[in-house]
Amino acid sequence: MLPDRDFFYRLADAAKAETLPRFRTGLSVVNKMAGGFDPVTEGDQAAEKAIRALITEHFPEHGVLGEEHENVGLDREHVWVIDPIDGTRSFISGLPVWGTLIGFQTNGRAAMGLMDQPFIGERYFADGTQTHYCGPDGERVISVRDCGELGNATLFTTSPHIFTGTDLERYRAVEERVQLFRYGCDCYAYVLLASGQIDLVVENSLKPYDVGALIPIIEQAGGIITTWDGGRPEKGGNIIAAGSKAVHEQALALLAGR
Numbered sequence: 001m002l003p004d005r006d007f008f009y010r011l012a013d014a015a016k017a018e019t020l021p022r023f024r025t026g027l028s029v030v031n032k033m034a035g036g037f038d039p040v041t042e043g044d045q046a047a048e049k050a051i052r053a054l055i056t057e058h059f060p061e062h063g064v065l066g067e068e069h070e071n072v073g074l075d076r077e078h079v080w081v082i083d084p085i086d087g088t089r090s091f092i093s094g095l096p097v098w099g100t101l102i103g104f105q106t107n108g109r110a111a112m113g114l115m116d117q118p119f120i121g122e123r124y125f126a127d128g129t130q131t132h133y134c135g136p137d138g139e140r141v142i143s144v145r146d147c148g149e150l151g152n153a154t155l156f157t158t159s160p161h162i163f164t165g166t167d168l169e170r171y172r173a174v175e176e177r178v179q180l181f182r183y184g185c186d187c188y189a190y191v192l193l194a195s196g197q198i199d200l201v202v203e204n205s206l207k208p209y210d211v212g213a214l215i216p217i218i219e220q221a222g223g224i225i226t227t228w229d230g231g232r233p234e235k236g237g238n239i240i241a242a243g244s245k246a247v248h249e250q251a252l253a254l255l256a257g258r
Contacts, residue, residue, distance in 0.1 A: 002078070003112070005125055005132075007058065008102060011051050012116040012123060015084055015100040018046040020118045024094045041092060044068050047084035047100060055080055067209045079105045081212025086115075087186030096120050097188040103212030110234055113213035115191050124191040126216035131194050144223040144243035145196035150174070150250040153199035155181040156189035166257075167204050167238065170228075173254040174202055190214040190241055194221035199247055202255070204228075204238040211236055224248045228255040 022043040048068045055064060059080075063073030066082040073079065080103065085091050087098030096119040104112040115124045122135035124142070133142045147153050155178040163171045175181050178200065185192070187210075192198045194217050211225070211233050218225040218241050228238040230252060240255060242248035 001059075003059065003104060005127060007054075008112070008114045008125060009123070011054055011102050012100060012114055012118075014050040014054055015047040015102075016116065016118040018050055019043045019085060019091075019100065023091065023096075023119055041085070041088060043091070044085045044088060048082055051080075051082055051084065051102065065208060065212070067207070077107055079108075081105060081110075081209050083187075083209040083213070086210060087188070090184070090186055095184070097185045099187045099191075101187055101209065101213035103209075103215070105212065105234065108234060109232075110212060110215035110219075113216040115187055115213055115217060117188065122191075124194060124217050126220040128216070129220060131217050131221040133195060142195045143221050144194060144218075145199065146244040147199045147247065148244075150177050150200075150247050151179060153178045153180075153247050153251075154197075155200045155202065156185055156192070156198055157181075157183060157202050158186055158189075159183050163204055170255045170257060171202055171204075174200075174251050177250075177254070187214060190218060190225075193223060193241055193243055194218050196221075196243065199243045200251055201241040202239070202251065206236040206239050208234060208236045211239055214241075226252070228252065230256075 045068050048066050063076040063079035065071045083101040085098050086101045091098040100116045102114045112128050113126045125132045130141050133140055189201045193201055215225055223243050225233050225241040227233055233239050
C-alpha cells in the first residue's frame with residue numbers, strides 16, 4: 001500500500017502542531033556549524049520526530065531520510081525524505097517563506113511530495129501525476145508558465161552569498177541575463193515556479209532533503225528540475241529548476257560554463 005494525500009496531510013498537520021506554535025516566539029536556536037552558522041531549532045527536531053512517528057506506525061517497511069535524525073533503510077524500495085523546516089533562517093527571523101518538506105521516493109526516484117507553509121495556510125502536493133494547491137483562495141491543479149526565453153525570466157535564489165568561486169561566476173552569468181531576480185524565499189521559490197508565478201530557481205550545495213519533496217512538485221506541474229550538469233536532482237548538489245525547456249537549456253548552458 002502506498003500513501004495518499006490524506007496521509008501526507010496528516011504528516012503535515014503533525015509537523016504544523018510543532019512548528020507553528022513556536023513561530024515568532026523568540027525560541028532558542030542551536031548552531032550546528034563550527035566556524036559558520038547552520039541553525040536548528042527545537043521546532044525542527046520536534047516536527048521531524050512527529051512525522052517519523054506516523055511513518056513508522058503506518059509504513060514500518062519504508063525507509064526515512066531526514067535532516068535532524070538518523071537515516072533508516074535508505075536501500076529500501078520506498079523512502080521518505082523529510083526537511084521539517086526548510087528555511088530555518090527565515091523561520092527564526094519571522095519571515096513566512098519557510099516550509100515543511102515531505103517527499104516520497106520509489107526505487108530512488110522522487111514520486112510524490114508536499115510543501116506546507118502553515119502560517120499562511122498553503123499546501124502544495126504532487127500526487128504522482130499532478131501538482132495541487134490548497135490555500136486561503138481555494139484548491140486547484142497548478143502548472144508552470146512558459147516565458148519564452150531567459151531574457152524574459154524571473155529568477156529566484158536563496159542568496160547570492162551561497163555561491164563562491166566558479167559557482168558564483170556562473171550564477172552571475174545567469175542573473176545578468178534575466179528580466180528580474182529576487183532573493184530569500186528558500187523552498188517557497190520552487191512552489192512559486194510550480195504555480196506559474198516565476199520562471200527559474202538556481203541554487204547550489206543542496207542536500208537530498210532540501211529537494212526531495214520539491215522535485216515531484218516541479219515535475220508534475222510541467223517544469224524541469226536537474227543538477228547543473230543536467231542530471232537527476234534526487235541526491236541534491238547544484239540545482240536548477242525552470243518552467244520551460246528553453247529557459248532551462250539557456251540557463252544550463254551558462255551554469256555549465258558553455
